[in-house]
Amino acid sequence: MxxxxxxxxxxxxxxxxxxxxxxxxxxxxxxxxxxxxxxxxxxxxxxxxxxxxxxxxxxxxxxxxxxxxxxxxxxxxxxxxxxxxxxxxxxxxxxxxxxxxxxxxxxxxxxxxxxxxxxxxxxxxxxxxxxxxxxxxxxxxxxxxxxxxxxxQARQTNPEKLRVVGSRSHPSPELSDYLTNLKRPYELVEMGSSLKLCLIAESAADLYPRLGPTSEWDTAAAHAIVSAAGGSVEQLNGQPLRYNQSESLLNPHFVAR
The missing domain is CATH 3.30.540.10 (Fructose-1,6-Bisphosphatase, subunit A, domain 1)
Known part of the structure; x- marks a missing residue:
């Protein structure tokens, strides 16, 4: 293709x-x-x-x-x-x-x-x-x-203070735990819809941990943009986030950077 x-x-x-x-x-x-x-x-x-x-x-x-x-x-x-x-x-x-x-x-x-x-x-x-x-x-x-x-282009360096993007309408306790375990300075940037991933693609944010439910159509377009910008969208096990792999149309938890 x-x-x-x-x-x-x-x-x-x-x-x-x-x-x-x-x-x-x-x-x-x-x-x-x-x-x-x-x-x-x-x-x-x-x-x-x-x-x-x-x-x-x-x-x-x-x-x-x-x-x-x-x-x-x-x-x-x-x-x-x-x-x-x-x-x-x-x-x-x-x-x-x-x-x-x-x-x-x-x-x-x-x-x-x-x-x-x-x-x-x-x-x-x-x-x-x-x-x-x-x-x-x-x-x-x-x-x-x-x-x-x-x-x-997605950010290629590792800044001292991370800009972490999170959901404006769907905050989760899992995200709070994840941020606590970062053990490094960060600021939280709230954003709605697939624009969260787009912030990663344009270097306006460094990390987007999505630890709540999303559907495949929520992420795929912005995922393509992040990847083409040199960033990554991976499952928590380090494998790439993939689509149409099972009957479920829900994504596993993932991290974009």
């Missing part, structure tokens, strides 16, 4: 367009009425913005050139696809049309559109667009990583 700058640009454009669909609802006078929809399987909220972005992304990916248009798609809004079907996928698109729905509802701007290309369990390409912030992160294997088209 090949990736290049043209494909990265095409997927970035799709993510940006999906973000525009979200912002139409985000900026609507009847915002509160338009987010009052049903709940997802994990009891997190499902809004009209999730569905509008999902429809746009799935249709646009099918319009891409050549082999990429024919790939199967797994979106948070299509999680009913069975393991019996998924286990035969070598390459596929993994999508979160609106990551950080709680941030969206709070209207704090820290929500994103996530699109990733997975090949043999690893993310080759990813785009993360934060429409309220007008910021897009993108990256691909062999191409590099970018923030608003400017090249970015």
């Amino acid at each position: 090949s990736v290049n700058e043209n494909l990265l640009a095409d997927v970035s454009h799709i993510a940006t367009q999906a973000g525009e669909k979200i912002m139409q609802i985000y900026n609507a006078p009847d915002f509160q009425a338009r987010i009052a929809t049903q709940s997802k399987a994990d009891d997190s909220p499902l809004t009209q913005a999730d569905l509008a972005a999902h429809r746009h992304i799935t249709e646009a990916l099918q319009s891409l050139r050549h082999e990429h248009a024919e790939l199967p798609q797994l979106s948070e809004e299509s999680e009913h696809i069975s393991w019996q079907q998924r286990q035969n996928w070598e390459s596929y698109w993994l999508i979160d049309p609106l990551d950080g729905t709680k941030e969206f509802i709070k209207r704090n701007g820290e929500f994103t559109v996530n699109i990733a290309l997975i090949h043999k369990g690893l993310p080759l390409l990813g785009c993360v667009y934060a429409p309220a912030l007008k910021t897009i992160y993108s990256g691909a294997f062999g191409v590099g990583s970018y923030k608003n088209q400017e090249a970015i």
